[in-house]
Amino acid sequence: CGVLYLLKSGCQWRMIPSDFPDWRSIYAYFRIWSYKDEGSKSLLEEILKKLVGEVRTNNGRNTQTSFAIIDAQSVKNTDTAENKGYDAGKKISGIKRHIAVDTQGLPHAIHITTANITDRDGANTMILNEKENLSTVENFLVDGGYSGENFAAKVKDSIGATVTVAKRSELHKFTVIPQRWVVERSFGWIEKSRRLWKNCERKLNTSLQMVVL
Numbered sequence: 001c002g003v004l005y006l007l008k009s010g011c012q013w014r015m016i017p018s019d020f021p022d023w024r025s026i027y028a029y030f031r032i033w034s035y036k037d038e039g040s041k042s043l044l045e046e047i048l049k050k051l052v053g054e055v056r057t058n059n060g061r062n063t064q065t066s067f068a069i070i071d072a073q074s075v076k077n078t079d080t081a082e083n084k085g086y087d088a089g090k091k092i093s094g095i096k097r098h099i100a101v102d103t104q105g106l107p108h109a110i111h112i113t114t115a116n117i118t119d120r121d122g123a124n125t126m127i128l129n130e131k132e133n134l135s136t137v138e139n140f141l142v143d144g145g146y147s148g149e150n151f152a153a154k155v156k157d158s159i160g161a162t163v164t165v166a167k168r169s170e171l172h173k174f175t176v177i178p179q180r181w182v183v184e185r186s187f188g189w190i191e192k193s194r195r196l197w198k199n200c201e202r203k204l205n206t207s208l209q210m211v212v213l
Contacts, residue, residue, distance in 0.1 A: 010194030
């Protein structure tokens with residue numbers, strides 16, 4: 001409850017109210033739940049995978065999806081962050097969140113990089129890291145930032161899935177791209193937590209675990 005309070009309110013660890021245990025104890029548990037070796041999953045990531053599977057099963061679906069939507073979001077850093085890069089397209093210095101969601105907006109893969117990493121490179125790494133979760137995916141839906149034969153070929157080599165690029169409207173006005181709004185809504189859900197409005201974390205793994213929470 002103390003960790004979720006910090007996530008939702010955006011306060012600092014030392015400012016967690018006295019109704020909760022000492023902030024050092026809360027932070028120590030968060031460190032344990034967030035710890036991961038290279039190639040392994042943290043306890044929080046394992047819990048998220050189980051919860052997503054349960055929700056899909058309750059909705060009459062398989063635990064793993066056959067269709068996923070990929071997108072990335074650049075987020076500004078605070079001065080406490082150690083890892084940062086510059087996204088020239090968005091003009092943001094910070095990190096980039098890469099996610100793959102199903103048609104319900106549930107996350108099946110999350111990856112955090114510095115903002116200078118391209119959407120394509122970040123997505124390729126995410127797919128390789130999350131091969132187990134994405135093993136049943138047959139098709140990925142992406143936007144124009146992922147277009148190109150190289151990206152599609154790498155995805156095909158990694159897990160045998162195809163890539164479909166969503167077409168934007170040629171009219172000079174805003175229109176909702178079919179199915180693409182799902183992943184944008186997922187980013188909206190993430191930003192309901194004030195801790196995630198900016199990247200306050202020193203380490204990229206901590207940023208990842210906060211998104212997982």
